[in-house]
Amino acid sequence: MKVVIIIPTYNERENTDKMIDILADILPQIPDHQVEVLYVDDSSPDGTAQVIKSFQKHYKWLHLLEGNAKQGLGSAYARGMRYAMKDMHADYLMEFDADFQHPPQDIPRLIAEINHGYDYIIGSRYIAGGSIPAHWGGNRKLLSVGGNLFARFALLMPQIHDVTGGFRLSRVKGFMDRFDFSTLLSRQFAYKIHLLAYMVNAGAKVREVPFHFAARTSGDSKIMKNEMKETLRVIFLYQTKNPQVRRFFKFAVVGFVGYLVNAGTLQLFTVWKWGSVAVWGISTELAIISNFVWNNVWTFSDQKITGPGKLAYKFFQFNLTSMGGLLIQTVVGTLSDWLLHTTHYRQLVLAFAIVCLVLPYNYLMYTLVIWRQKKN
Ligand SMILES: Nc1nc2c(ncn2[C@@H]2O[C@H](COP(=O)(O)OP(=O)(O)OP(=O)(O)O)[C@@H](O)[C@H]2O)c(=O)[nH]1
Ligand SMILES: [Mg+2]
Structure with a gap:
């Protein structure tokens, strides 16, 4: 050389x-x-x-x-x-x-x-x-x-x-x-x-x-x-x-919009005096729909899912992976209540669980499962 x-x-x-x-x-x-x-x-x-x-x-x-x-x-x-x-x-x-x-x-x-x-x-x-x-x-x-x-x-x-x-x-x-x-x-x-x-x-x-x-x-x-x-x-x-950094930034923005949809509709349905199950269930599902749609057309626009059959299947899969996030929060929350014997730290533990576990979990699920890059 x-x-x-x-x-x-x-x-x-x-x-x-x-x-x-x-x-x-x-x-x-x-x-x-x-x-x-x-x-x-x-x-x-x-x-x-x-x-x-x-x-x-x-x-x-x-x-x-x-x-x-x-x-x-x-x-x-x-x-x-x-x-x-x-x-x-x-x-x-x-x-x-x-x-x-x-x-x-x-x-x-x-x-x-x-x-x-x-x-x-x-x-x-x-x-x-x-x-x-x-x-x-x-x-x-x-x-x-x-x-x-x-x-x-x-x-x-x-x-x-x-x-x-x-x-x-x-x-x-x-x-x-x-x-x-x-x-x-x-x-x-x-x-x-x-x-x-x-x-x-x-x-x-x-x-x-x-x-x-x-x-x-x-x-x-x-x-x-x-x-x-x-x-x-x-x-x-x-x-x-950097395309990876841009993608992660979009993912974070979509996640934040999802949170706003969740919190906003929660308030609205409570004011409308809907029952508890409807209030929580529907506001959470609306946030999931918002996340799915915006990630599909924006964050992962290069891997956009199209066609009714594929969309329905992937949306079902998306709901399943979203339950993983819920599971992480529930497990970490329960564990922290049990270990710390106080609800004082609840917000802190929740914020920690979301940032350190749920965000990376969701991002990995989206990139590896839902919007997986097609191999050339
Ligand atoms: N041709 C050219 N060489 C430069 C220029 N600026 C720095 N150098 C050379 O680049 C090398 C690194 O610069 P230094 O001034 O040693 O920078 P440094 O090593 O970070 O700083 P010191 O620890 O103080 O030496 C040296 O060989 C310099 O002569 C420049 O504008 N033009
Ligand atoms: Mg030098």
């Missing part, structure tokens, strides 16, 4: 001078793969590009892509990745920092995972064997750990431990060659979040490899002060386009 290590630089003269010599020692030690390096420099005023050019006389594997002005890390990677795929015919793209925070000695360990069939190999600070600099201040540590934890859950990817890092290896064929860079959601550091979400949702086989994220020892940090806001913006924009 051909691996291209992409290293964006802005004023990294000193680091680059040391890095290229070290890479020259490491690259020949990598078996099975052809590894080349592409620096993407944004006309660094300190002359980083000149350093690279002087080394190019000795090393055939060393490439340089020059830019006009500082455009941000995301833009630099977008340029570098497109060039590596189109002009260098890369099979894998590695993202790598110029300032030794990603130890070059770890490059072979990441590349070795290609042989095990992984599409996306992530250098991870947050699994056993990985770390962030011990002497970082409390604030920076908290921001790094807390920001990463938040992003993991907001992206609905708790299975990935490091989602905000920048030391990664991505397969081109079937993945990065299908990515439309004109849709990249950030020109800054937050590009990482978008590419990660893209790779994982595209079905990449992921491997996390632990590494010690070092502290920067020379050169200046380019990280922006608004990085947190930028990351939140990217996650928000990405998730509002």
